[in-house]
Amino acid sequence: MQIERVTSPEGFDRAFAVRVEVFVDEQQVPIELERDDRDDTSVHFLAVRDGEVVGTVRMYEDPPGEAHLGRLAVRASARTGGVGRVLVDAVETESRALGLRRVVLSAQLQAMGFYERLGYTAYGPVYDDAGIPHRDMAKELGP
Ligand SMILES: CC(C)(COP(=O)(O)OP(=O)(O)OC[C@H]1O[C@@H](n2cnc3c(N)ncnc32)[C@H](O)[C@@H]1OP(=O)(O)O)[C@@H](O)C(=O)NCCC(=O)NCCS
Numbered sequence: 001m002q003i004e005r006v007t008s009p010e011g012f013d014r015a016f017a018v019r020v021e022v023f024v025d026e027q028q029v030p031i032e033l034e035r036d037d038r039d040d041t042s043v044h045f046l047a048v049r050d051g052e053v054v055g056t057v058r059m060y061e062d063p064p065g066e067a068h069l070g071r072l073a074v075r076a077s078a079r080t081g082g083v084g085r086v087l088v089d090a091v092e093t094e095s096r097a098l099g100l101r102r103v104v105l106s107a108q109l110q111a112m113g114f115y116e117r118l119g120y121t122a123y124g125p126v127y128d129d130a131g132i133p134h135r136d137m138a139k140e141l142g143p
Pocket of ligand 1: 022
């Protein structure tokens with residue numbers, strides 16, 4: 001499996017197709033909520049296996065000095081094979097390279113165990129986003 005950084009509109013379309021499959025079709029998130037202004041300023045990564053995009057994630061800096069990881073999606077047929085872990089690793093590597101000291105994210109409650117395995121800690125209350133319960137999580141990045 002390779003991780004590719006999105007550098008073109010076509011690359012973004014490939015990432016977005018996975019997000020539609022996972023968040024809109026599978027999780028019933030309204031399509032109008034799936035695309036937002038953050039997409040224009042985010043770094044997007046693709047996980048590609050045998051020429052097929054099997055997962056995606058995006059990151060942007062907010063608040064200053066911290067990376068926000070979001071829209072992590074792995075196609076159902078490719079899950080529990082390490083794709084999600086490699087995508088999170090890509091965000092952490094990019095964050096370190098940018099001098100960011102912490103990664104924050106908004107975790108669906110069902111995904112919290114996944115992030116905990118990767119060293120993330122939950123904080124604050126449970127809240128609703130797009131009809132799905134979430135909780136904030138964060139990880140301090142070492143050198
Ligand atoms: C959550 C998601 C990204 C995980 O991706 P994945 O490729 O299946 O995860 P990995 O195979 O890299 O899993 C890494 C570890 O976490 C575990 N894990 C995966 N999903 C988990 C979950 N939902 N809860 C608890 N542990 C989980 C794996 O078993 C693996 O354990 P190991 O360390 O013993 O090997 C994927 O299930 C997905 O896209 N789900 C739908 C969309 C979603 O929930 N996105 C996140 C929104 S916050």
